Amino acid sequence: MTKFKQLYGAGPLNLLGHAILIGVAAWALSIMFRAPFAPQPLNLILWLVGGAIVHDLVFLPAYSAVNVLATRLFKGSPSINYLRVPVIISGVLLLAFLPRIANRQPQNFERALGDAPPDYLGRWLLITALLFAASLAIWGVQQLRGRARPDPVARIEDGAPAGG
C-alpha cells in the first residue's frame, strides 16, 4: 500500500475515482464524435476545450492586467470600486447575452419568432449607462458627506482586517 502511494501519489480510491470519471468522459465523447453528430470533429474539439483555454490563458490574464493598471491609476484606493462594480456587472451581462447583443444570425430570430429582433444592443447600453450613473451618484453622495461617516470600503485603509 505504501509502495502504491509512493509510486502513484495517492490512495487506490483516488485512482478508482479518476478511472470512473475518465470512463464516463470517454464513453460520452465517443458518441458525441460519431460522424453523423459531428461531421467536423475539429469544430467539436475547439468547442470542447476552446472555452477553458481562451478563458484561462487570454481572458482572465487580460482582465487581471487591466485591473492591475487601474489599481495603480487609483493609487490602490478602494475608490476603484466605483468603476469596478459597473464595469463587471455590465461586462457579465454582455458575455451572457453576447449572441443577441451583437445581433448574431438575426435571420434565425426573425424566422423563428416572426419579427425582427429588438434592439438588444441599445438595451445593454442603457443598462450600462444606468449602472455608471448610479455608481457616480453614490460616489457624489459619499463626497458630499465628506469623511464624517467613512464607508466600509474606505475603512479598510485604516487597518481593519481585510480578510482573505
Add this chain to the structure above:
Amino acid sequence: MRLIPEEPAPGPARPGFWRSPVRGTWLTTVIGLALLATITIVSATGFLSHAAYQPDLGRNALIPREDDLQLFVISWPTSPSWLYAFTQGAHVTLGFVMVPLLLFKLWSVIPKLFSWPPPTKPAEALGKLANLLLVGSAFFQVMTGLTNAQLYYPWHFNFVVAHYYGAWIFTAAVIFHVIVRVPTMREARRTRNEVLGMPNDPLRTPNPGPTTITRRGVLGLLGGATGAVFLTTVGQSAGGPLRQIAVFAPRGRGEGLNGTFPVNKTAAVAAITPEMVGDGWRLKVISGDRTVELSRSDLQGMTQRTEDLPIACVEGWSSMQTWTGVRLSDLAALVGASDPATMHVVSLQPRGAFKQTTIGRRQVSDDRSLLALKVAGEDLPLDHGYPARLIVPALPGVHNTKWVETVEFA
C-alpha cells in the same frame, strides 16, 4: 541533475505573481457552494427535460436509444400543468446565472492552474486532467446552452447530442470534484473567522497587493452580477411584472408576433402555406383499421372544452394561455380506442424533427389535454398552429404539435 527547476520562470507560476489579498480557500469555498447549488438545479432540470421528451415513446428519441443512460425511466406526469414551464425555466435562467458564478470561481482559483512544480506523480497528473474535464465541460455546457437559447448556432455538430453527453461529462466531473474537495471545504469553514485564515492556504498570496475590496465586497459584487443576469432573464418563464424587465431573454418580454404570445417556429419557417390549411383540410383520426376524417366545423360541432395551460419551450420561455378545443379522450372515443397507451401526432409541416410526436397514456387520458382550435377565445393564428394544435399539460412546447394532420391511437 533536476529536469524541472525548483524555481519557476518569472510569470504566473511564481508565488506572489497573483496578488489579490482577498483570494483564499474560504472565498473559493463560498463561491463554490453557490455555484454547486446552481449546477445541481441546472443539471437535474436538464435530465428532467430529457425525460419530459419521453424518448421511450415512438420516434421521440433525439439521441441513440441504445446509448442513452436513461437512469430514470419515468412516465412524465401532466400535473402540475406548469411543471415543465418551471423546470425548464429554472434550467435556462440558472444556466445564464452560471456565467458570473463560473467566472468568479475560476478567478478565485487561478493561481492553482499555474502552480509549480508541474505534476510529478500520476495522481497529480490525473487531477489536472480531471480539472480540464471539469472546466472544459463547464464552458462547453454553458456556451452551447446559452447560444442555443439565443437562437445562435455557430457550430457544426448536433446540439442535442453534444449538450446531452456533455452533461454527463460535466455532472460526473462535478461530483468527482466535490468528493475530492470536501475536506478542503470543511477546513475552510472552520477557519472562516480567523484573521489569519487557513495555515498554508495554497490560494493565499505571499505578496498581497493593495487592499481595494473585502471578501464580503467580492461576494456582494458577485451577488450584483448574478442578480442582474437573473432579473433580466427570469421573467420569460416567471411572467407577471418580471416579464417587463426580462430585457435580454429572447421572447423574454413576449417578443414576436406583434403582441400575441411567442412561437418557437413561424408557419413560414415550417413551410406551412394558407392552401394547406384551407377548407380542404381534414383531420384524420386513426385507431387500428378505423379512420375518421373530420373537417374543422366537424371538430367545432363536438363538445368544446376550455383550459388554462402554459406553453413552455425548451429554450426557457413559457406563456399561460386559455385554449379551447376537443378533448383527446373524446377523439379517441370517436374511433373506439378505449384507454389508448399512446397517441401519435403528425403535423402538416413537411420536415423537421418535430413534425411528429408520440405522447403516452397519462397525457392522452388527462381531461385537460386538448386538440385546440382556439386560443384566448379566437381562432388559432396560423403561426400558433391553425387549424388545430395539440396542447397537453406539462408537455414540452415542441411536442404540442401545431398544424395537426393525423392523430393515431394505439
